Amino acid sequence: MCGIVAYVGGQTAQDILLDGLTRLEYRGYDSAGLAVLGPAGIERARSVGKIARLREAVERKPLGGTTGIGHTRWATHGAPTEDNAHPHVDCTGKIALVHNGIIENHRVLRDELSAEGHEFRSETDSEVLVHLV
Numbered sequence: 001m002c003g004i005v006a007y008v009g010g011q012t013a014q015d016i017l018l019d020g021l022t023r024l025e026y027r028g029y030d031s032a033g034l035a036v037l038g039p040a041g042i043e044r045a046r047s048v049g050k051i052a053r054l055r056e057a058v059e060r061k062p063l064g065g066t067t068g069i070g071h072t073r074w075a076t077h078g079a080p081t082e083d084n085a086h087p088h089v090d091c092t093g094k095i096a097l098v099h100n101g102i103i104e105n106h107r108v109l110r111d112e113l114s115a116e117g118h119e120f121r122s123e124t125d126s127e128v129l130v131h132l133v
């Protein structure tokens, strides 16, 4: 089952989000990711496997900002890959989204959104939500 954590405040979001995800590890997951809103917009870090790998990724390339979301994924639609890891972003890169659960009609929604010009970057059911928003 996935885990979701979010932070808005005055401190650096990435460390709080990583600590939150670490506390949710017991729920089980196959990949994890963060999206943080910084001065340059939304930046993401995602990785397959343990939170420790995600932590290494943000140590190499920190995400600056005090607002963010984090997710541990238990894949239902799409393989456990970095591209399929949440958070997902819309075509403009201005919206980031994490999701827990299954979207039963995701294929119909994906086809409709693709016909409208939306470009999908993952195999997940969840990505339709961020394009719908």
Ligand code: GLU
Binding pocket: 001, 002, 003, 072, 073, 074, 075, 076, 077, 078, 084, 099, 100, 101, 102, 103, 124, 125, 126
């Ligand atoms: N169905 C979504 C996916 O496969 C969410 C899985 C979850 O709840 O972690 O990405």
